[in-house]
Amino acid sequence: MIEIICSGIGGQGVLVAGMVLADIAMEDGKNVSWYPSYGFEMRGGAANCEVKIGDEDLMSPYCLEPDILLTMSESAIDTFEERLKPGGVLLVNSSLVSKDRKYRDDIKVFKVPATEIANELDNHRGTNIIMLGALAGASDLYDEDHVRAGMEHYFGKKGKNNPKNVEAFNAGVEAAQAQK
Amino acid sequence: MAKVLMKGNEALAESCLRAGCRFFSGYPITPQTEILEYLCWRMDEVGGKCVQTESELAGVNMLLGAAAGGMRALTTTSGPGFSLKQEGISYLCGSDLPAVIVDVQRIGDALGDIFMGQGDYWQLTRGGGHGDYRTIVLAPESVQESVDLAYGAFDLAEKYRHPVLIATDATIGQMIEPVELPEMKEHDIDTYDWALKPREEGEPQRAIWNRYWDWEDGGHKYPAYCLEKYGKMEAEEQRWESVQADDAEIVMVAYGTSARVAKSAIVRARKEGIKLGLIRPITLWPFPKKAFDELGGQVKAILDVERNILGQMKDDVILATGNKLPVEFYGEYWDNMSEIKIVEIAKEMLSKY
Numbered sequence: 001m002i003e004i005i006c007s008g009i010g011g012q013g014v015l016v017a018g019m020v021l022a023d024i025a026m027e028d029g030k031n032v033s034w035y036p037s038y039g040f041e042m043r044g045g046a047a048n049c050e051v052k053i054g055d056e057d058l059m060s061p062y063c064l065e066p067d068i069l070l071t072m073s074e075s076a077i078d079t080f081e082e083r084l085k086p087g088g089v090l091l092v093n094s095s096l097v098s099k100d101r102k103y104r105d106d107i108k109v110f111k112v113p114a115t116e117i118a119n120e121l122d123n124h125r126g127t128n129i130i131m132l133g134a135l136a137g138a139s140d141l142y143d144e145d146h147v148r149a150g151m152e153h154y155f156g157k158k159g160k161n162n163p164k165n166v167e168a169f170n171a172g173v174e175a176a177q178a179q180k
Numbered sequence: 181m182a183k184v185l186m187k188g189n190e191a192l193a194e195s196c197l198r199a200g201c202r203f204f205s206g207y208p209i210t211p212q213t214e215i216l217e218y219l220c221w222r223m224d225e226v227g228g229k230c231v232q233t234e235s236e237l238a239g240v241n242m243l244l245g246a247a248a249g250g251m252r253a254l255t256t257t258s259g260p261g262f263s264l265k266q267e268g269i270s271y272l273c274g275s276d277l278p279a280v281i282v283d284v285q286r287i288g289d290a291l292g293d294i295f296m297g298q299g300d301y302w303q304l305t306r307g308g309g310h311g312d313y314r315t316i317v318l319a320p321e322s323v324q325e326s327v328d329l330a331y332g333a334f335d336l337a338e339k340y341r342h343p344v345l346i347a348t349d350a351t352i353g354q355m356i357e358p359v360e361l362p363e364m365k366e367h368d369i370d371t372y373d374w375a376l377k378p379r380e381e382g383e384p385q386r387a388i389w390n391r392y393w394d395w396e397d398g399g400h401k402y403p404a405y406c407l408e409k410y411g412k413m414e415a416e417e418q419r420w421e422s423v424q425a426d427d428a429e430i431v432m433v434a435y436g437t438s439a440r441v442a443k444s445a446i447v448r449a450r451k452e453g454i455k456l457g458l459i460r461p462i463t464l465w466p467f468p469k470k471a472f473d474e475l476g477g478q479v480k481a482i483l484d485v486e487r488n489i490l491g492q493m494k495d496d497v498i499l500a501t502g503n504k505l506p507v508e509f510y511g512e513y514w515d516n517m518s519e520i521k522i523v524e525i526a527k528e529m530l531s532k533y
Contacts, residue, residue: 019185019356026185026358034185034356039210039294058322060444061355061437062516 008072133172200367240268250375270309428457
């Protein structure tokens with residue numbers, strides 16, 4: 001069972017990042033559930049989704065001890081860092097988080113300046129894909145080539161594959177692997 | 181057919197269309213709104229009618245009209261809106277009309293809140309409308325089961341000429357899971373001779389009204405008719421899933437999302453050598469009493485697991501066990517159900533009983 005929480009601010013694409021991971025799991029023939037925050041959520045407010053992936057029968061869709069926490073805002077870290085499994089991976093969008101911030105010392109933290117990278121690539125809506133690439137590069141639970149292919153497959157099914165996605169994804173992989 | 185990722189609400193809506201439903205009338209309310217939103221465009225593609233009504237009252241009464249005309253008709257709502265549907269449900273029962281009504285449950289009395297909850301068990305299973313009726317209540321635990329139960333719900337409604345309720349919840353409605361959709365079916369509105377249609381000259385008048393007014397005996401056989409109808413539902417329609425109940429010392433009873441958490445609790449408990457099992461009602465009414473008849477003598481106590489404050493299903497569990505076993509309750513209101521808490525409670529119960 002793998003538990004992943006993707007969290008950030010509405011409009012950053014955290015729900016899509018989680019959906020790509022859910023789609024990869026489904027295409028791999030696994031059980032997967034994707035459960036979003038809903039209702040009050042809006043552009044600029046907090047947004048998150050919980051992704052649970054497993055081989056077993058249906059289980060609880062709620063993440064108690066996530067293996068991976070993909071965050072895109074400081075408030076997302078405030079909310080979810082505590083829940084991360086010891087030894088788990090915390091992905092931080094360091095462009096938007098205070099440099100002095102202290103993290104738990106029993107987790108692996110990867111600081112990816114995703115917003116800055118997106119600006120450099122002239123791909124302002126690509127921060128979520130950069131973070132997704134960082135997740136693939138950082139976590140031992142994922143193979144980066146598999147996630148890249150899965151991402152392209154996901155957007156391809158929607159009929160809107162953009163070559164800029166791969167560029168953004170690769171930049172995220174690099175940023176994470178440089179910290180390994 | 182290949183699996184696709186779909187949100188529970190949308191998958192349920194699509195499944196109803198595939199079952200031949202060509203009429204929807206309802207009003208938006210979180211966490212149910214995606215059903216209406218989806219059907220607003222999708223119903224056009226299959227040649228049906230989707231009406232966003234001015235209220236839930238209009239939604240359920242328009243549904244009654246469509247059902248009277250022989251259509252496979254659907255309305256959906258949540259919590260406060262489900263209260264408003266109750267009068268219409270009583271009228272559907274009194275008129276012997278098949279239809280499907282979905283309650284995507286949330287928490288709280290009054291306005292409550294939009295969050296996950298299982299607050300409507302009593303209203304679903306006892307009937308919040310006036311009179312002397314019962315309705316079959318189907319309770320899925322996943323997006324796939326939402327699809328499967330919704331697809332069969334219209335057949336079930338027509339088998340008994342009676343409304344069928346589907347009780348999902350906010351988590352199942354909002355969640356996305358891989359799902360396999362069934363084949364598209366068309367339903368002929370002239371399938372049943374009781375359905376209303378324009379009268380030809382010389383034909384007798386048809387009306388949909390309190391059912392016993394149709395009968396020459398003045399309705400004196402109506403009580404026996406009702407007892408037979410509801411008795412048949414109780415005898416034939418009980419559905420459940422038993423999970424590792426064969427050797428369990430503590431058996432949980434949980435439906436919907438709470439059953440999913442209960443299944444995770446079983447995995448945790450068994451790793452610690454605690455024999456925990458589950459009976460998952462798939463029909464809330466008729467309550468699956470037969471599942472409890474199968475329990476062995478090793479069972480020490482029952483734990484009712486529900487996302488509400490009062491443990492609404494507990495009375496049914498006590499009745500189903502013949503009051504022979506201790507029954508405890510674990511619930512949550514604001515927080516998600518916790519498999520860790522379930523295991524702690526199971527340990528306490530084992531030391532007590």
